[in-house]
Amino acid sequence: MSSVFIIVFGLIGFTFGWFVYSKFIAEKIYRLDPDYVTPAHTFNDGIDFVPTNKFVLWGAHFTSVAGAAPIVGPAIAVYWGWGPALLWVTFGSIFFAGVHDMGALWASTRHKAKSIGALSEDVVGKRTR
16 A cells, blocks of 8 residues: 555545544633633743643644654554554544643643642542542
8 A cells, every 4th residue: 555545545534634623622612712811821820820821722732632643653553553553543543642632731721720630539538539
């Protein structure tokens, strides 16, 4: 199989994820409000809570989403081959990693910027922390 096909396949998948699936998740699942004031503005102290450019925030989010792909992708390729690895890296990033990290950010911003550990303690109980 040509590497051009692999690149086109990945680009189509990520384009769908960016323009279609992310819009669905934002509007129907998380119901994001563009006028919502984030903890960076509410608790702005110039140290831990600082409003930042959306591209800087996107970069931080992207690195956390892409963090496991260089480890898990080759491990899958060694065991099952490059086809499943390509599917995992492409669709895993779109349907699992991106949604998980977006959900973690959403939950944290809606609960006074608490960490996932502190948030799980509030929602589930002390033993989850």
